[in-house]
Amino acid sequence: MKQLSTKVTSNGHGQDSSYFLGWEEYEKNPYDEIKNPNGMIQMGLAENQLCFDLIESWLTKNPDAASLKRNGQSIFRELALFQDYHGMPEFKKAMAEFMEEIRGNRVTFDPKKIVLAAGSTSANETLMFCLAEPGDAFLLPTPYYPGFDRDLKWRTGAEIVPIHCSSSNGFQITESALQQAYQQAQKLDLKVKGVLVTNPSNPLGTALTRRELNLLVDFITSKNIHLISDEIYSGTMFGFEQFISVMDVLKDKKLEDTEVSKRVHVVYSLSKDLGLPGFRVGAIYSNDEMIVSAATKMSSFGLVSSQTQYLLSALLSDKKFTSQYLEENQKRLKSRQRRLVSGLESAGITCLRSNAGLFCWVDMRHLLDTNTFEAELDLWKKIVYNVKLNISPGSSCHCTEPGWFRVCFANMSEDTLDLALKRLKTFVESTDCGRMISRSSHERLKSLRKKTVSNWVFRVSWTDRVPDER
C-alpha cells in the first residue's frame, strides 16, 4: 500500500461519516412501494423530483434540444467536437439570465464572469484551488453540508474552521461567532482565506437574512478575505420572503466594482433548482478576472458536456418555461414541506422554521437518552435500522448540539413521505412509553405533551406505572 498517496489512504474524503453510512445501508435494502414495501426510505438525499413532469413536457414540446438538432437540422458533428473550456456563449448567457430571474432581476450577471464546472462540487473545489494554499483555512458556519469536507479539503489541502451557530437563535450567524472562529483559526496557526456560506443553508433549509449577509460582507471587508456564497438552493425559496443574494447586498452597499466585490464569489448549479444533479452543471461567478481566467483553465478537469450545454441553453432561454417552472417548483416544495412538518408535529417532533431547500432541520433532542452525540448516534441507528428511514444526523453536519437531523422531502412520492412519517410516529410513541419510566425524561415528556395536547389517548397511556410486587 506504500505506493499510494496519502489522499487515497487517509479518510479525508469523509466517506466513512454516518452521512454516507446511511446511504450504504439504503443501497442494501431500498424501499419500493411494490417490490420492497418494508425497505428503507431514503430521506438523506437532497434531490428535487417534484417537477420532472414540467421538464419532461417541455422536452416533448421541444424535441430538437435533446435530439441535437437546430431548426430541424442535426448539429451532432458540431456538438461532438465542441470542447472550448469557455463554454457555449448562449448557454452562459442563459445561465446568467436564469440566475437573474431567481434574484428577481434586481441584480445583473455578466456571462463573461461565469465559469462552468461539472457541478457545484467541482465549482467549489476549483475556487479553493484558486483562493487557498494547502493549510489555509475557510470559515464555515455549522451545521454545514457534510460533502464540504470532501469538496473543499480533500484534494486542495485547505482546512475548514467551523463558525459555531446555536439553536438558541435558529442557527443564525452572529458577529461574535465569526470573530471566535477567526481567532480559533489563528490559534491553530491557520491563515484564514475566507468564509464560505450556503445560502439558502444546507442543512438548515433557511435563507440568510439581510442582517447576516451585511455582517458577512463587513467581516470579509475588515479582514480582507474572500466570501464564497454557495447559492445552489436559491431557486427553492418557497416562503413569502424573497431570496436575498450576496450580490443584492453588494449592490445595496454600493460595493459593485470595488475591491471587496472582487473577493465575493458565487457558486451556482442546476442540480437542486432544476433537479438535474446527473447533468453535472455548476458554475462559478466571480468579479475577479484573474480568478475567472484561472478557474476557466482549471475547468478542463471537469467540463460540462456540449450536448448538455446545448440542451439546457434551449431550456433556460425559454423564459415562459422558466418563470412557470420556478413558480410551480416553489409551490410544490412548499406543500411538501408543510406535509413533512405537520406529520412530524403529530409525532411530537418540531423542526427549525424553514423557507427553502429540499429538507427540514428536525429537532429530536427530546428523544435522546442523554444530551450527547453518542445518544444521537444511538437514536440515528435505531431510526436507520429499526424504523428504516435514512436521515442524516446533525453530527455528520458538524452541528454542535446533539439531537438535530436533516430530513429530505423532495426525493419521494407523497405516499412514501406519509409512510415514512407513520413509521416515525410509531417509533416515537413506542420510545416515549419506554422512556416514561426514567425520571429525567419526565420533563421532556411534559414539553412534548404541550405540543400534542389534543392527543388524549397518547397522554393517558403514559400515566401511572404499577410498582413491582414484593
Place this chain on the structure above:
Amino acid sequence: MRNLKLFERFKSTQVHAFTTQDSPSTSSNGSPRMMKFLGHPKSKSRSLLPHGFPTTDLLEPPLDSYLKPIDLVESLSNLYRRIESSSESEASMLYLEQYAVLRSLGDAKLLRRCLLNARRHAIDVPCKVVFSAWLRFFRREHELVGVESMDCNGLASECPKTSLTHGCDLNVDDEGCECSTVCEDEFGSDDVKISKADEFSGLDEVSDISFCVGSEKAKCVRSRIAALSRPFEAMLYGSFVESTTSEIDFSENGISIEAMLALNIYSRIKRVDLFRVETVFELLQLASKFCCDDLKSECEARLAASVTDLDKALTFVEYALEERTTLLLSACLQVFLRELPQSLHNPKVMRFFCSSEAKEQLAFLGSECVFLLYYFLSQVGMEEKLTTDTMLILLERTREFARTNWQKALSLHQMGCVLFERKDYKAAQFHFRLASSLGHVYSLAGVSRTEYKQGKRYSAYRLMNFLISNHKPHGWMYQERSLYNVGVEKLKDLATATELDPTLSFPYKYRAVMKFEQKQIKEAFQEIDRLIQFKLSPECLELRAWLYLATGDRESCLRDLRAVLSLEPNYVVFGGKMRDDLVEALTAQCIEVESEADCWVRLFDRWSAVDDVASLAVVHQMLQNDPSKNFLRFRQSLLLLRLNCQGAAMRCLRMAWNLATSEAERLVYEGWLLYDMGYVEETLTKAEEAISIQRSFEAFFLKAYALADKNLDADEISCVVQVLEEALKCPSDGLRKGQALNNLGSIYINLGMLDQAETAYKNAIEIKHIRARQGLARVYFLKNQRKEACEEMTKLIEKSCSKAAAYEKRSEYCEREKAKEDLDMATTLDPLRTYPYRYRAAVLMDDQRETEAVEELSKAIAFRPELQTLHLRAAFHEATGNLSLATQDCEAALCLDPNHTETLHLYSRSKDQASSIDNTIFGLD
C-alpha cells in the same frame, strides 16, 4: 370489674343470614345456638353442612358507620380550599375533618397522612396527646408483643414526650425521634433525699430567715423566697410583720416541713426534679396559693413526666382536674389513650370517661379538644365493634362537645348505627333523623332501615324512592331500595346498584343466594366469583364456601374457609353454627395426609398460576401443620397485599414480628411495617441493620425494594441491581427468587438495559414466576417488538387465574380496536381498575365527544375517586373551558395527593385562566 357483660362484641349482620331450623323467622332472640356436628366423620359432606341455609329473605347489607358525603368530590374540593386558607389554629381540626370525610375510601396511607397533618398542626398539649395516641393506634402497635405503650418508638409524631410540649410541631418528620437523647438524665429517681441536695453549690448562700412548721425549721434566704412571687415579696419586704421577723410560722398553712425545705432548695437552685412526688404535689399547692408561676409549671412538668402507668394516671387525673392543670391532665389522658383499645375494657378508665363530673371538669380544655378526645375514644370503640352502654355514652359525649355540622352529624349517625346493632330501632331512627337533618343524606338509609325493621316496609320504600328522585343517584340508594322492593323491581334495583357502584357486595351475594335457591348452581357461583375476583372479603368467601359445601365440593369449600381464616383468624365461620373443628374435619375428609413437600408443590403450582386465594389456603394449611414456620406468615402478608387486603396483610406482618425467632428476621418485618406506613428511610435503616446481623435474602430484598422506591439517578439505580444480586446469592426458594429476578428485570428496564432485563425476566419465568411475562412483554415492547409483547401477555392471560391486570397491560401493546376489547374485559373482571376508564374517556375526547368522555370518568369517580382519574377529568374540563369544574377536580385530587406536580400545574393554570376571564368580564363593566 362491673359491666363486663356490656363489653360483648356485637355479632355482625352476616350471622343473621343463617337461619336455624328451630327458629326460621326473623326472631331477634340474640345468641345463635351452637349446633353440634351430628354425623359421623366418615359420612357424606351433607352432614357437614351448617344448620340452616342462607336465604335471600334474611340477607341484608350492613349500614356504614362513617360519613358518606353525597358529593365527595365537592366536599373534598371545599375542604382543600378551607385548609389552604386556614389559620394556624384551625388547620389541625380541618385535617381531622379531612380524615372523617376520607374515611369512606378506606385508604390507610391517606388516612394516616390526615392524622399526621392534624398532629403536626395541633398546638395545645391535650390535642397533641390525642393525635399522637391516635397515630400509634392507627399502626396497631398495641398488637406488637413486648412494646410498651409509653415507649417512644422513634417516630417523633407519636412520641409521648414530644406531645407534652406546647406548640405545633410543623416539621416533625419522623426521621428518628430525639426524645431519648434530650431527656436522658432529666428525671432523677423519687428517692433522692433532700439532705443530699446540700452538696449543690447554690446552697452555700447564708440563710437569713426561717419558716417554721411545728417545731421544725426551714432556713431560707429572704431575697430568694421574695423573688418567687409578688405575694412572697410583699410578705417579706412589704409592710407586714413578717418583713421584720427572722422566723415565720407556716404551721397554719397545712404544709409539711419537707415541702418548706424543698421550697428553700428550689428558691436557690430552681430544680424540682430532686423531690418526691408527694412533696412536689405540696409544692404545687403552695405555688398556686402564693402565685409562684414558674414553680407551678416546674411542678406540673415534673408530675406529668412521672405519669407512666395506669395506676398513677388514675390517681393523678382527679387532682389534675380539680387543679385544672392542663399538662398533668394531658399526661394522664395520654396513658389512657395509649393503652387503647385495652383501656376501653378497663372499668376504672371507662368510669372516668363516662362520669358526668369528668364531663363538666374536662370542659375547661375547650370543646374542640374534648370533642377530639371523645371522637377518638368512640372511633376506637366503633372499630372494636362495641355496642355497649359505655359506647353509647362515649358517642353521646362526642355529640355534646361537637360544634360543627359534620361533627354532630357523624356522632349522631354513629349512635344510630350502634343503637341499630342493639336492635333499639326506635332510638336509632331518632338519631339517624337528626343526622340527616344536619345534611348527612346517607343517614336516611338508616331511617328507612329502621322503619323496615319496625315493620313499615312501604314507608321505608317511599323514603328511598324520594331520595332517588331528589338526588344524583348513588349505588347505595338502589341497594337500599331493593331491600324493600319485590320481584322484578327488586332485581332491577340490584342491577342498578351494581352498575352505579360495582364495589357494593350485597347485590352479588343476594343474586348468588337467589340463584342457588332457584337451583341455578352454575349461575350462583358465577355471581359470587365475579365479586371475589376483585374484592375479597371474609363474608363473600364464606358464602362461596357454603355454596361449595352444599354442592359437595369439600376441597373448594376448605380452600375458601382457609382463605377466610387467613383474612380474619377470629372469624366466626357460618355464624358459629358449625362444629368447632370444621376445618380439621374437612381436611380429614378431602385429602390424604399431605406431607410438607406436597404442600410446597401445591403452593408452587398455585403461586405460579397467580391463584392467590388458593395459595393463601395452602399457606394457611402449612402454618396449621407447623405454626413455628414463621416465614410463612410473611408469605401470607405478601399474598394478602396482592389481593388488596392491606389491613390483613399488616396483621400478618405483626404476627410474624411477634413470633420472630431472631433479631434479623424481626427487623425485616419491622422494615416492611414501616414501609407500609410510608417511612422509606426508616425501612432502609432496618434493612441495613438486618443485613449487618445476617446477610439474608429477605433483608437484601427489602433494601432493594425500599431503595427502588426513592427517586434515584442512574448510578443509584444500578446500586439496586447489586443489592438484588446479593439477595439472589442468599438461600431462598424459587417463589421468592422469581420475584427478585422479576424486580431485577424492572430495574434493568429503568436503566435502559433491555437485554439484561430480558435475561432476568426469562430466568424468572424459568423458575415458574409466570408474572415475569408481563415484564418480558414490556421489554419486547420497548424493543419495538409489539407483536411479541402482545403474545407474551396472551400467554400470561392463559396461565393466570387473575387476569384483569394482564388484559389491561396487553391493551397497551395491541392495536387500538383490540385494545378497547381488552380494556372492556379488564373492567368486567375488575371494575376497580381505573386505567380502562381513562383510556376509553381519552378515545372519546379525541373523537371530540367531550360530554361522553367526562361521563366515562365520572362513572369511575362515583365509586372510586382516585388521583389519576380526577386529574384527567380536570384536564378535560380545562380543555373544554369548564374552568370551575377543572379547579374543583384539581382540589379534590390534591386532597388525595397534595404534591402531585401535574395536578398542581393544572390547578394554577385553570385558576389563572379563570381569574383572567373574571378580569375581562370585570373590565367590560
